[in-house]
Amino acid sequence: MNAPVFNNRDCGSCPIRHQAICSRCEQDELDYLDSVKYYRSYDAGQPVVWAGDPLDFVATVVVGVASLSQTMEDGRRQMIGLLLPSDFLGRPGREAVSYDVTAVTDLTLCCFRRKPFEGLLKTSPHIGQRLLEKTLDELDAAREWMLVLGRKTAREKIASLLSIIARRASSLMALKAPDGFAFDLPLTREAMADYLGLTLETVSRQMSALKKDGVIQLEGNRRVRVPDFAKLVAETGDDAGDLFGG
Amino acid sequence: MNAPVFNNRDCGSCPIRHQAICSRCEQDELDYLDSVKYYRSYDAGQPVVWAGDPLDFVATVVVGVASLSQTMEDGRRQMIGLLLPSDFLGRPGREAVSYDVTAVTDLTLCCFRRKPFEGLLKTSPHIGQRLLEKTLDELDAAREWMLVLGRKTAREKIASLLSIIARRASSLMALKAPDGFAFDLPLTREAMADYLGLTLETVSRQMSALKKDGVIQLEGNRRVRVPDFAKLVAETGDDAGDLFGG
DNA sequence: TAGCCACCTTGATCCAGGTCAACCGCGGAC
């Protein structure tokens, strides 16, 4: 077991990989980490865990998209988070997860068994800090989303979702390109509806309306072209001040 | 500067106080902590910070209630969090705060200057762990709230809010009392509306409806009596499985 | 005692988005 192996792991920006090449870490720790780290793959549509079930690992998304969602007894469903590559899944210190996790597209996770990971958190402050950082980001995103869910119109909701996915899928340069840019929508209309607190019919209608108004173009159902990103952002109802920001 | 002073600080369950009496901590750290810790008070209705303004401290709520909210340019407002005693405010590693913080009732915060606190996080893993724990709890609560905002009816939203406040204001024993229990509502109808993504008229109507149906009794506008907690929870639309849980 | 103001309630009407239903179009199985 020697050092280089930690550097060519392809984990996206997973916090552990960062940790593995951190010069302040002791070698023992790295060896230990490597021994508990493994990969898991899921097909699109496949469940990762159900709400209430124990989750014996924590993980980061390497490739693909996963959704976190809650379902009421009568079937009403709300997506409460979308995990894109580099996002963290799982809760150290708690065995069960309180929402359903589903692979939206084909998905690969980089996993760590939960118990050893928790031990690591106690002894390695860097990992905890990194994780705290990520959790705070997620909290900010969740709060941002509460404004979308609580106060925005259907059209504004759609525009908000598209602009968020566009930002995460495209480089800053692409967003600013004068002739626009395109991206793939990893979600079905139904999944979009679940995320936005709408019905799929309303999603479909508003997508059509945004198309008719020239805010977006559709190249097939799942590919969106944005001729002018500022125009899309203007439809979100947000302050345009942070147009190219977080 | 001697040790006892750290033990009789009344900070609720503020993570620092816990830290201060933690046997694993070094005395230097405690002295340091004490030197950067101070209290701030706000009158009901007073702003603590506006979105985008720098916040030079992090804090925990000692007494009172604070709200976190976001406002759109046209005035639509969404409350995105409610801080009750022991809750944490502020974001280590970021200067500005992205939402308005307002004192809902008279409020006292236990504050730490941000820079020294960040230094402390680096050197004292216990504080970071404790904070991560709290942040994860807040994230869970935020996600729970997304279901409320996105999918629940007005009546279910009101019932959800009442049951959450009831849980935090009352002991487990009180919740189970066969003759019911009462609690003070720290929010105006307008603040409730902001939290729930409703108008204040709808809040008022649904409060009246719940009263008419015997789910709650009103002892004045701001005091709520719950004759049967299970009946209230049944109105939230949630699975009743965790009736007395988190 | 009156008058004011912040907070709350209630009524009448409107409309965004939900519901129900029909249909389209494409890819995969046979």
Added chain:
DNA sequence: GTCCGCGGTTGACCTGGATCAAGGTGGCTA
């Protein structure tokens, strides 16, 4: 090829909650 089923679109109609408007109530000041 043809069929089928899934994902998407569009239309017609309905309704829950928003909007607009008019009081009510209780605590404070003068």
